[in-house]
Every structure is written in structure tokens, then in C-alpha cells.
Amino acid sequence: MYKVKIDNLNIKQIAESGQCFRWKMIGKDTCCIVAYDNTVCVTQRDNEFIFDCEKEQWDRIWRDYLDIDTDTDYLQLATLINTGKDEHLKKAYKHGSGIRILRQDLWEIIVTFIISQNNNIKRIANSVEMLCKRCGKLIDAENDIYSFPKPYETTDDVFDDKTMGFGYRSEYLREIYAYARNNPNWLDNLKKMSYDEAMESLLERKGIGNKVANCICLFGLHHVDAFPIDTHVKQLFEKYYADGFDFERYIGMAGIVQQYLFYYELQ
């Protein structure tokens, strides 16, 4: 058990925000979260958190994963939003101020967001869980959670199996798994690249277009300036920002702003 106070963090909001598909709400205020090959149950009451693990594990894994050490950035952004003239953004921030950009596993993000295209959250989560159960290792028996399959842990027949629900994305998945196996340095190289370089490398892969590439940059590489534009964001821009949006003001943190706007639009 480890107790800690954190501002600007809300487990439920992140679970619903669509950047991760493997968190499980197992109670009103309790969530089982998954990172790399670790799981932990967290209970939240206001800004107080109880982690079902030792402090050692908190320091080693969860603190970084939850992006805790960038508190100043989130506070700065909050001030920027609240002192600005964008009333819609102020409302969006008020509604989702507990959202943070997690530091998730790059490979998991690449595969998950290829699955996410032209798809809905329920189906995405289902496909991801089936993939993990079929090819991953059991990492939490109590909560029935499996690790996310590494490039060398799958075989082609997994992607031919219609019951996995990948649909036409099967072909993309088969190819990206093969590519990662054949180019074992690709993931590490991506991490060393600038935002523009990473975008270019990602867009060369089949099944990764502009939107998915931007999601990978934001959620998998922590390029916080990436700004994925999906159907919801597109609609919201037409609705509230027909006269333009002040990207300049939020330069370097646009991706977090995108999350606030997106999450508010979902409500």
C-alpha cells in the first residue's frame, strides 16, 4: 500500500479519455491499471490515491508512467487556459483537468492505434484484450490480465483469425509485426527522432496515416505538441472554432489541449 496526494490527476477521466484501452474500472473509484508488464489497483478520493503496491514500485514504475514529474507543465498550461479568452476551452479544461498524457509502451501504442482506425472504443478494447490473451503472458492472475505481445510473440495465423475482430486491419497488423521483427532497432530509433522525423518514419508503414501517426507521436513518444485530428476533433473545430484556434498560444503543449477538447466533446 502506498498513499500519495496528486493534483491534476483523475483515474476515471484517463480511463475514459481513449489513450489507453487496457485499464479496467473494478469499482466506483478503483481501477486496475496496466503498464508494460506490471499491473496495480488504484483507488482515488479527490486528490488522494491509494496504490496497491509498495513505494519502491511506485517510484520505479507508476510515477513515471502517470507523468507525475511534469506537474509544472500542467500547472502552466492551466494558467494559460484560464487567463485566456477561449471560453469553450475553459469549460473543457474544467471538465477534464485530471487528464494527463501517459508514458505508455511505444510498441503497444503503435499496434493499438492501428486497430483503432475507423473503429469504436468497445471493439478496440475487445480486440486488444483478445490479442493479449492469445499471445501475451499472464501477468496478473487475480485480474486476468496478460502482457502485450512483443513483435516476436505472435504468428501470422493470429491475424488470419476472424474471431479476433481486427477486420481489414489484419493485413496492417501482420505487416507491422513482421517489420518490427525484421528491424529490431526501429522502435529505439523512433524514440531518438524528432517529431517530424518520427512522423515520416511512421507514415512509411502501411495502415498508419496522419491521424494514427499523430496518436503514436503523442501517446507513444510523448511528443506533446502532436495534435491528432479525428472525426470528433474535426467536428468540434467546425462547431466552436470556425474563426480559427490559437495554436500559437499552446505551442509545445497542443496535444494536452487536444485531450481536454476531445474528452469534453465525448460527454
Added chain:
DNA sequence: AGTCAGGCTATTA
């Protein structure tokens, strides 16, 4: 029965 869900590829003009 159509339409839509956190799009992409391939094909047109």
C-alpha cells in the same frame, strides 16, 4: 436498412 464508430489505401480527375 442505413449509418456510424477516434481512418487508411488506392484510384480518380
Added chain:
DNA sequence: TAATAGCCTGAC
């Protein structure tokens, strides 16, 4: 370069 058909599938 811009616009559009077609795509797996399940929910409404």
C-alpha cells in the same frame, strides 16, 4: 492536390 469509393464488423 483534392475528392471519393471501399473496407471488416457490430451497435443503434
